[in-house]
């Protein structure tokens with residue numbers, strides 16, 4: 551794409567990374583459903599394996615459909631490069647595998663997707679990585695959680711499930727002073743609502759499963775290298791700044807500069823752990839991204855209308871949507887998500903746990919399921935489902951107490967969405 555001025559977000563959402571297929575002229579990016587790629591000759595093969603030449607070898611490491619997806623997300627986030635993988639959780643695993651060694655620690659906001667809390671507390675422990683929890687509502691807690699072994703800080707821009715907006719810049723400042731990269735999970739906001747790099751993110755991660763794919767049909771994840779962190783100057787990340795045994799002693803940060811992190815994630819963690827994305831999923835997610843600006847604006851506008859309506863309902867005790875007047879996160883939302891506060895928020899019912907379980911059984915248009923970011927409106931009672939493996943304390947502090955119901959407001963007509971909640975609330 552050759553253009554006079556830098557293309558705007560909605561243009562990038564459709565064009566970044568893509569060109570008509572050189573072999574066939576196909577305008578939509580083809581699904582390159584192949585495991586492997588024929589080498590030009592023996593020298594070419596050797597150069598590919600040494601990282602002297604960059605190119606396709608085997609679909610566990612890269613694939614042309616996946617490559618377009620990666621370039622598109624990197625462009626939308628303003629990063630230097632990206633790596634798409636099998637799921638959001640795989641993306642987190644690959645990031646930490648690249649940054650940490652056994653005995654290392656990282657600090658994470660405790661207001662996170664429930665699955666991330668489990669991954670950090672349990673699965674990561676087996677790798678010898680320790681999470682220290684901080685509180686997104688108390689910035690000083692991030693400083694207090696730091697130790698000499700801290701190698702990263704991890705937050706969500708809009709935190710799942712609570713409708714919490716995180717003060718990214720304040721935490722970025724702490725990361726900078728501590729000399730560690732700030733990782734921002736931008737899944738709920740997407741780059742349309744929140745430009746996390748501009749606020750200090752060094753690495754951005756997404757569950758592509760949610761709003762980027764946007765249609766509830768494919769699981770995927772992506773890592774964006776913002777190209778901002780000085781791996782050599784830091785010296786705390788041997789994978790990036792020391793000679794790599796498995797590639798003839800190359801030093802990633804020297805050879806690949808401001809996209810070294812993305813390359814290391816691909817040719818080490820993805821190569822060896824193996825969670826690659828399928829070309830078909832990459833294609834579906836890429837198609838979803840083409841309408842991201844339209845969808846996210848409509849999701850956000852619908853959510854604002856539904857939240858405002860719920861706030862007036864007798865059986866609703868509280869609504870936590872950062873787009874509402876008077877919400878405690880409203881000023882953070884205006885700063886970090888100026889186009890809207892997203893589609894996911896929580897509210898509390900009179901009648902606590904029972905009422906929550908009851909309500910999800912009474913809706914018709916809403917689907918009762920454990921996902922967010924579908925075109926369809928989704929509802930769940932986190933305490934009895936997504937957050938049920940956490941302790942009651944962890945649940946409360948993650949914004950998933952007994953009375954909490956979470957909505958992911960879809961793209962249906964807002965009056966139909968409200969009418970469905972109205973009839974369900976009338977029955978409880």
Ligand SMILES: *Cc1c(COP(=O)(O)O)cnc(C)c1O
Nearest residue numbers: 637638639663710737757759770
């Ligand atoms: C869903 C989700 C994840 C995990 O992604 P998967 O694609 O389900 O592995 C991580 N973070 C957030 C905020 C999510 O919503």
